[in-house]
Amino acid sequence: EAGVVQSPRYKIIEKKQPVAFWCNPISGHNTLYWYRQNLGQGPELLIRYENEEAVDDSQLPKDRFSAERLKGVDSTLKIQPAELGDSAVYLCASSLGVTTGELFFGEGSRLTVL
Amino acid sequence: GEDVEQSLFLSVREGDSSVINCTYTDSSSTYLYWYKQEPGAGLQLLTYIFSNMDMKQDQRLTVLLNKKDKHLSLRIADTQTGDSAIYFCAEIGRSSNTGKLIFGQGTTLQVKP
Secondary structure, eight states, X not given: OOOOEEEOSEEEEOTTOOEEEEEEOOTTOOEEEEEEEOTXXXXXXXXXXXXXXXXXXXXXXXXXXXXXXXGGSOEEEEESSOOXXXXXXXXXXXXXXXXXXXXXXXXXEEEEEO | OOOEEEOSEEEEETTSOEEEEEEEOOTTEEEEEEEEEOTTSXXXXXXXXXXXXXXXXXXXXXXXXXXXXXXXXXXXXXXXGGGOEEEEEEEEETTOOSOOOEEOOOEEEEEEO
16 A cells, blocks of 8 residues: 655755645545644644645644645645745645544655755 | 653663653543654654553553653663654644644654664
8 A cells, every 4th residue: 555655855945935745645545634844843733634625724824835635635735935944844644534643644845945 | 732742862772671751731632642753754653542541562562651640651672773763752632623633842762782
């Protein structure tokens, strides 16, 4: 069974440039999460989707971040414009539901903003 | 508010036992989790414990839960070099229907041969 797939693995951009990350969850997983992991910290939830609906986006900085999950499968996370403080690893995860915390994580997309 | 605290670093010798500790604040937490993150990889669920349990054992892993003190620990018996990784404690609250996991900052386990 394929795991959660993310791309790109690494991205280096200059500040004020846009960037986008893509995630393909495990087949059949209706719940999809985007987490941000700063260096030396645990992951922090940015947004959670149930199928194509964003049901928890309270931690998403909506002035520059946007996300979508068209057709309830793949998802993209966009930052425009990027700031120096956005440098982090962006992790995508999926699960069968929200009743337990068994999340399956991708390898992450490491963003460096110069 | 919800908060999870862990010590940052632990170093042990191969073959010894490792004990990683965690404290949490949400007394309504229904499940508590241990995730493992190897270098350059995403997090992987190791084990979890339901809040009405005191202990759970899974092969070399033993999870102890002290609800009164809001303290969770992970013991790894016969620690191997392959156990070197960052270990995250996480909680999910009963009051939350969002499935929102709150992670600690992670404990780096270094296993010396």
